Amino acid sequence: MPIRVENLTFAYMKKSPLEREALRGIDLEIADGSFVGIIGRTGSGKSTLIQHFNGLLMPTAGTVTVDGVSTAGGGLRELRRKVGLVFQFPEYQLFEETVFKDIAYGIARRGYGEEEVRARVLRAADAVGIPESLLQKSPFELSGGQKRRVAIAGVVVMEPKYLVMDEPGSGLDPVGRDEIFAHVSRLHSELGVCVILVSHNMEDIARHARRVLVIDDGRIVMDGPPEHVFARVAELERAGLRPPDIQFLFRRLKELFPQIDCNVLNAAQAADELEKCLRPRKLPCSPPSAPVPASESAPVSESAPVSESAPVPESAPVSESAPVPESASESAPVPAPESAAGEGGAP
Numbered sequence: 640m641p642i643r644v645e646n647l648t649f650a651y652m653k654k655s656p657l658e659r660e661a662l663r664g665i666d667l668e669i670a671d672g673s674f675v676g677i678i679g680r681t682g683s684g685k686s687t688l689i690q691h692f693n694g695l696l697m698p699t700a701g702t703v704t705v706d707g708v709s710t711a712g713g714g715l716r717e718l719r720r721k722v723g724l725v726f727q728f729p730e731y732q733l734f735e736e737t738v739f740k741d742i743a744y745g746i747a748r749r750g751y752g753e754e755e756v757r758a759r760v761l762r763a764a765d766a767v768g769i770p771e772s773l774l775q776k777s778p779f780e781l782s783g784g785q786k787r788r789v790a791i792a793g794v795v796v797m798e799p800k801y802l803v804m805d806e807p808g809s810g811l812d813p814v815g816r817d818e819i820f821a822h823v824s825r826l827h828s829e830l831g832v833c834v835i836l837v838s839h840n841m842e843d844i845a846r847h848a849r850r851v852l853v854i855d856d857g858r859i860v861m862d863g864p865p866e867h868v869f870a871r872v873a874e875l876e877r878a879g880l881r882p883p884d885i886q887f888l889f890r891r892l893k894e895l896f897p898q899i900d901c902n903v904l905n906a907a908q909a910a911d912e913l914e915k916c917l918r919p920r921k922l923p924c925s926p927p928s929a930p931v932p933a934s935e936s937a938p939v940s941e942s943a944p945v946s947e948s949a950p951v952p953e954s955a956p957v958s959e960s961a962p963v964p965e966s967a968s969e970s971a972p973v974p975a976p977e978s979a980a981g982e983g984g985a986p
């Protein structure tokens with residue numbers, strides 16, 4: 640059963656002069672096995688929302704139910720086994736003598752036998768890419784990225800149904816971040832763990848989440864697949880966010896190539912789309928706003944028909960604003976100049 644949030648309102652320091660309403664009437668359902676990204680400007684309420692999923696915070700009004708059980712109904716131990724919450728900089732909470740003990744900490748007093756504890760620790764370590772050879776080391780001997788993964792393993796060891804992570808990549812270099820996300824993605828795709836990821840990094844969200852929630856001032860203001868949410872640039876900007884840079888590049892490219900699909904969120908999709916759109920022809924040598932006369936800029940090879948569907952030979956740049964008639968190459972073949980247009984220059 641899903642995580643269901645109904646009309647959730649939460650205020651910090653209720654009934655004090657410092658009372659601050661951080662969540663305002665949130666309705667939300669998160670399906671089992673999904674991968675949800677939560678974005679929003681600083682102070683918008685992301686961390687406050689996710690702390691309701693495992694009962695760390697209780698609603699001021701409204702309800703949160705997990706697997707059909709209200710978080711306000713007691714049974715917090717069982718709830719926290721199901722909903723693993725990884726805080727920002729979780730490695731600050733490492734304290735045991737060995738990596739093994741640190742990972743095992745969360746299940747140590749749950750009545751599992753020694754063998755079961757060991758098996759779970761090995762599974763959790765493997766799930767986050769910590770080799771067995773590190774298990775007897777002190778966590779303080781590890782690199783920052785390894786410490787982070789040990790801390791995540793300390794949550795994964797409980798084999799939660801929902802893994803909720805608050806900025807798991809922050810402070811890591813790109814390689815360390817990618818490693819963490821590769822392991823989290825595997826937990827999601829191979830074990831069906833529902834991942835709820837809070838991040839300020841739009842690229843990470845675009846790459847991994849299948850659904851994106853945008854929070855602003857304690858309210859959900861957008862909810863949808865990443866390609867839809869990131870296409871709503873003006874609304875994102877109103878919420879203090881901007882889409883991944885690749886979206887800006889593709890919006891600019893669309894001015895040159897109207898047929899290009901802007902729903903591109905990462906480098907792999909960008910490469911596919913560019914190949915689809917541009918493979919048969921080269922980039923134009925000038926943007927449509929400043930077309931150069933065809934005689935100077937558009938060398939067309941002898942048999943170069945130009946159309947959306949027909950491939951154009953290598954030497955035939957195409958300007959959207961100055962389309963070459965279908966028969967142009969046949970009626971007016973132009974020899975290629977010495978330095979072929981489009982070969983070295985960007986549009």
Ligand SMILES: Nc1ncnc2c1ncn2[C@@H]1O[C@H](COP(=O)(O)OP(=O)(O)OP(=O)(O)O)[C@@H](O)[C@H]1O
Binds near residue numbers: 680681686688
């Ligand atoms: N312990 C607290 N006591 C009082 N107010 C708090 C507390 N924690 C957060 N707030 C306030 O609640 C609002 C939401 O904070 P929250 O930490 O949920 O935002 P966030 O979206 O996670 O921000 P960030 O991106 O900076 O982590 C903010 O106005 C914040 O100042």
Ligand SMILES: [Mg+2]
Binds near residue numbers: 687805
């Ligand atoms: Mg936060």
